[in-house]
Amino acid sequence: DAGVTQSPTHLIKTRGQQVTLRCSPKSGHDTVSWYQQALGQGPQFIFQYYEEEERQRGNFPDRFSGHQFPNYSSELNVNALLLGDSALYLCASSLVGRVYNEQFFGPGTRLTVL
Amino acid sequence: QKEVEQNSGPLSVPEGAIASLNCTYSDRGSQSFFWYRQYSGKSPELIMSIYSNGDKEDGRFTAQLNKASQYVSLLIRDSQPSDSATYLCAVNRNSGNTPLVFGKGTRLSVIA
Numbered sequence: 165d166a167g168v169t170q171s172p173t174h175l176i177k178t179r180g181q182q183v184t185l186r187c188s189p190k191s192g193h194d195t196v197s198w199y200q201q202a203l204g205q206g207p208q209f210i211f212q213y214y215e216e217e218e219r220q221r222g223n224f225p226d227r228f229s230g231h232q233f234p235n236y237s238s239e240l241n242v243n244a245l246l247l248g249d250s251a252l253y254l255c256a257s258s259l260v261g262r263v264y265n266e267q268f269f270g271p272g273t274r275l276t277v278l
Numbered sequence: 279q280k281e282v283e284q285n286s287g288p289l290s291v292p293e294g295a296i297a298s299l300n301c302t303y304s305d306r307g308s309q310s311f312f313w314y315r316q317y318s319g320k321s322p323e324l325i326m327s328i329y330s331n332g333d334k335e336d337g338r339f340t341a342q343l344n345k346a347s348q349y350v351s352l353l354i355r356d357s358q359p360s361d362s363a364t365y366l367c368a369v370n371r372n373s374g375n376t377p378l379v380f381g382k383g384t385r386l387s388v389i390a
Binding site: 195197199204205206207208209212214219220222252254256258260264265266267268269270271272 | 282310312314320321322323324327329366368370375376377378379380381382383
């Protein structure tokens with residue numbers, strides 16, 4: 165049973181650049197949620213994709229955008245990177261229609277902005 | 279603002295003891311409650327979920343939920359050094375894929 169996968173594992177960018185992070189959900193799941201985890205903090209919800217549309221969004225600026233593909237995989241794009249965007253970016257997958265929403269995380273992408 | 283509060287720790291317990299981790303939440307509409315374990319430099323791993331008032335046991339782990347008090351806890355029996363990690367409490371509203379709201383986590387250290 166394939167778990168959630170993310171790429172790349174680590175990424176170093178400079179301020180003002182753009183970055184794309186990728187996620188493949190757990191086998192059988194159809195929904196992808198993205199979270200940002202700063203050092204010493206709990207994960208913060210960025211947005212969620214289901215049926216190739218953004219369904220819900222947290223308190224993040226429009227510099228953060230995403231996409232979901234027909235195979236349920238997803239991308240997170242961040243434009244005009246700021247130093248404060250340095251964090252662990254987590255992708256979580258789940259299955260819509262489940263009464264209880266268990267979300268399973270991938271290994272994450274560590275983004276460092278210099 | 280929906281909030282989840284946890285003591286940041288560190289909580290230090292001797293090997294073999296019971297570790298007790300606590301969490302309170304502000305959103306009375308919360309219906310699902312989760313505990314994730316996160317080792318340093320790794321991603322969160324789901325270890326327990328609970329949806330009804332009372333206790334739920336899974337191996338050495340017991341989750342306890344009291345919706346009236348808006349309180350959820352995790353007990354780890356016979357603590358092992360390998361249990362040393364940050365434990366994140368997360369809640370969400372039921373039905374559909376509502377976002378998880380996380381606390382900042384409690385760092386647990388089990389001393390051999």
